[in-house]
Amino acid sequence: MALVAFAANSVLCRMALSSTQQTTPLIDPSSFTAIRLTTGALVLWLLMLLRPSKTDTNNSTRRGSLFAAGLLFIYAVAFSYAYVLLDTATGALILFAAVQISMMVISHIQGQRLTLLEFIGALLAFAGFGYLVLPGVSAPSLTGLVLMAISGCAWGGYTLLGKQSRQPLFDTGYNFIRTLPLVMVMIGAVWLLSVFAVTEPMSHFILSPLGILLAILSGGAASGVGYALWYQALRGLTSTHAAVLQLTVPVIAALGGVLFLGETISIHLSISACIIFLGIALVILAKPKQIKI
Numbered sequence: 535m536a537l538v539a540f541a542a543n544s545v546l547c548r549m550a551l552s553s554t555q556q557t558t559p560l561i562d563p564s565s566f567t568a569i570r571l572t573t574g575a576l577v578l579w580l581l582m583l584l585r586p587s588k589t590d591t592n593n594s595t596r597r598g599s600l601f602a603a604g605l606l607f608i609y610a611v612a613f614s615y616a617y618v619l620l621d622t623a624t625g626a627l628i629l630f631a632a633v634q635i636s637m638m639v640i641s642h643i644q645g646q647r648l649t650l651l652e653f654i655g656a657l658l659a660f661a662g663f664g665y666l667v668l669p670g671v672s673a674p675s676l677t678g679l680v681l682m683a684i685s686g687c688a689w690g691g692y693t694l695l696g697k698q699s700r701q702p703l704f705d706t707g708y709n710f711i712r713t714l715p716l717v718m719v720m721i722g723a724v725w726l727l728s729v730f731a732v733t734e735p736m737s738h739f740i741l742s743p744l745g746i747l748l749a750i751l752s753g754g755a756a757s758g759v760g761y762a763l764w765y766q767a768l769r770g771l772t773s774t775h776a777a778v779l780q781l782t783v784p785v786i787a788a789l790g791g792v793l794f795l796g797e798t799i800s801i802h803l804s805i806s807a808c809i810i811f812l813g814i815a816l817v818i819l820a821k822p823k824q825i826k827i
Contacts, residue, residue: 536767537779539760541626541786543752545794547614548622550748552795561745562738563614564724568717569746571610573753575714578707578762585703598705603712605692610713610757611720612685619678622795626787628679630780631663632686633693637777640694646773655816659781662809665802693768693776702765710758778817781810 550560561569617625638656648656699705728738768776785807 536760536764537782538786539756539763540780540783541790542756542760543613544617544622544626544629544783544787545790546748546752546756547617548625548791548795550745550752551614551617552621559618559740559745560742561749562724562740563618564611564720565739565741566745566749566752567610567614568721569749570614570753570757571607571710571713571717573750574758574761575707575710577754577758578703578710581759581762582704582707597701598708598712599695600712602692602695602705603709604716605688605695606709607713607716609685609688609692612681612688616678616681616685619675620682622791623784623788625678625682626784627663628682629686629689630783632683633690633780634660634777636687636690637694637773640690641773641777649820651820652817655813655820656778657813658816659778659810659813662806662813663781663784665806665809690777693764693780694773696765696768697771697773697776699765699768702769703762706758706762706765710761775817778814781814785810 547566550566551563552559613629616628620628696702696705724739771779
């Protein structure tokens with residue numbers, strides 16, 4: 535469910551921010567990010583009210599962290615601005631390539647080593663990942679690539695922090711709530727830049743009812759609830775499993791593009807999906823090494 539929510543974010547964001555010579559975006563990236571994070575915080579706050587914590591609920595400093603909130607904000611902002619310049623499949627591919635690299639590098643530094651079967655599975659999944667992007671996707675915008683890579687690295691760090699979570703709903707909720715001051719700073723900065731007209735048109739405020747609805751769906755369901763589910767799932771996954779499982783998201787997002795954005799399905803997409811899932815199966819079936827502390 536969490537992985538489907540991740541893919542839904544890519545589809546919803548692209549639907550809201552895409553533009554052509556005939557059409558304009560339904561919403562600007564800063565407004566999309568602000569509504570997404572605010573809605574996510576509100577939905578999670580309501581869920582926390584319905585499910586009180588077993589421990590002291592008055593001490594919010596024990597839920598989530600400022601560092602995790604900062605990574606969440608960086609991920610969301612870079613994600614939105616990148617999808618102004620990238621299509622659904624390309625954006626998801628770049629995002630989760632950066633996620634896998636950052637998570638595996640950090641895990642390696644922390645002392646987690648791959649077994650032979652995990653290593654083969656990871657290579658196979660990456661091979662399918664590369665096969666998906668290279669034959670059928672044109673070279674992406676350099677600015678979009680850099681922004682999405684930054685977003686992916688931030689999400690990789692956020693995922694690793696989530697492995698330490700004992701109360702996923704509350705940790706995710708307070709992380710979202712802590713992003714709200716940063717959201718206000720972002721909106722103020724974009725407003726000032728718009729006033730002085732030193733930014734590109736995509737940085738100015740654009741709002742439409744459908745664009746606002748897409749941002750609300752992204753924040754309330756795909757982000758708020760989806761990320762709480764992901765923090766819950768992380769409790770039963772190793773860092774390697776969590777990293778490789780996320781390689782399914784570009785495939786799901788590509789299928790979402792076919793269904794909702796009019797993209798065409800191809801044979802190489804189907805083949806790459808099979809390769810990716812085979813690699814994931816090898817990683818999941820592999821017995822992780824025991825690390826002595």
